[in-house]
Amino acid sequence: MEGYNSGSFQSQPDYQNPAGGQSCTGWNMTPNQRAVKDCGSSPCFLAGVILYSAALLIGLFQSVMGNGSVYVNMVEQAGMINSGIFSGMAIVLSLILMVPGILICAGMWMFYGSSRGEGVPTTSGLSLAKGGMVANMVVIIIGGALIVVILGIAVAGTRGADWHGYLHYYFGSRYIEGSEAAMGLLLVLVTLICLAVVGLAAVYLAKAIRTGNVVANICRTGWPDKKLSMFLIVMNFIVVGVNLLSILSGIGGLSRAVNPDLMPILQNALSVGATLCVTISILNLRSRLISGR
Structure with a gap:
């Protein structure tokens, strides 16, 4: 297979591929399976799982205690519906949106625990994490489609809810209005930006799911059917860099804030650490698969 050295275990005539790879012990484990097991049980991967779990807990706390009040302020500014009802709806929606992250976190813990055990790691944790990524x-x-529709309604000047008040509150400055041509241009630009962001995020998640499939295939058969994606690794480092700039910007803005809140900055920092640790683990695994050791 191009890019991977499989000769190191092709010469093992006694190797048998048990169903699911569950009964392989250390002595008959292929080098690829050993690489997956070592990287999955490494301190670096464990640190990533712990940091991701901590960031997720802060996110859950923020969903219940923080985001509801932010959404209520927006609703009151726009004059839409009863703020108490919307507060409950916002909290429920925030918790629902946390479900994919919870699935990914649980899957990572399951994969780490399986890698620490005897034999080849099981694929149940990977399947759970991939389910979270699909979600x-x-x-x-x-969400991207809804944003495009909502902004389209707002720019078109649809009455009913006071969307102008909402946009004034959310963006903190006057947006383009009055000129139909300018509104149309704004809608086109926003639509293109949303489509680009959604498309990039979809490709990123597709590469992450593919990485999980490659690792699962190694656990089952001992063979990598595809290369681990460098796109995912590069994008993760880009995300880390962007988030670091965001953290520095947030820290710099604390002195000017009326009610400084450290929780979002802390959550972002934990997410950066988690992404970095997991990416290093994937990079180490890719290197070992290529070298065949």
């Missing part, structure tokens, strides 16, 4: 992809696509 994330669905949420992103639906």
Whole structure:
């Protein structure tokens, strides 16, 4: 297979591929399976799982205690519906949107625990994490479509809810209005930006799911059917860099904030650490698969 050195275990005539790879012990484990097991049980991957779990817990806390009040302020500014009802709806929606992250976190813990055990790691944790990624992809696509529709209604000047007040509150400055041509241009630009972001996020998640499939295939058969995606690795490092700039910007803005809130900055920092640790683990695994050791 191009890019991977499989000769190191092709010469093992006594190797048998048990169903699901569950009964392989250390002595008859292929080098590829050993690489997956070592990387999945490494301190670096464990650190990533712990940091991701901590960021998720902060996100859950923010969903219940923080986001509801933010949404209520927006609703009151726009004059839409009863703020108490909307607060409950916002909290429920925030918790629902956390479900994919919870699935991914649980899957990572299961994979780490399986890698620490005897034999080849099981694929149940990978399947759970991939399920969370698929759910994330669905949420992103639906969310992007809704944003485009809502902004389209707002720019078109649809009455009913005071969308102008909402946009003034959310963006903190006057947006383009009065000129139909300018509104149309704004809608086109926003639509293109949303489509680009949603498309990039979908490709990113597809590569992450593919990485999970490659690792699962190694656990089952001992063979990598595809290369681990460098796109995912590069994008993760880009995300880390962007988030670091966001953290520095957030820290710089604390002195000017009326009610400074460290929780979002802390959550972002934990997410950066988790992404970095998991990416390093994937990079190490890719290197070992290529070298065949």
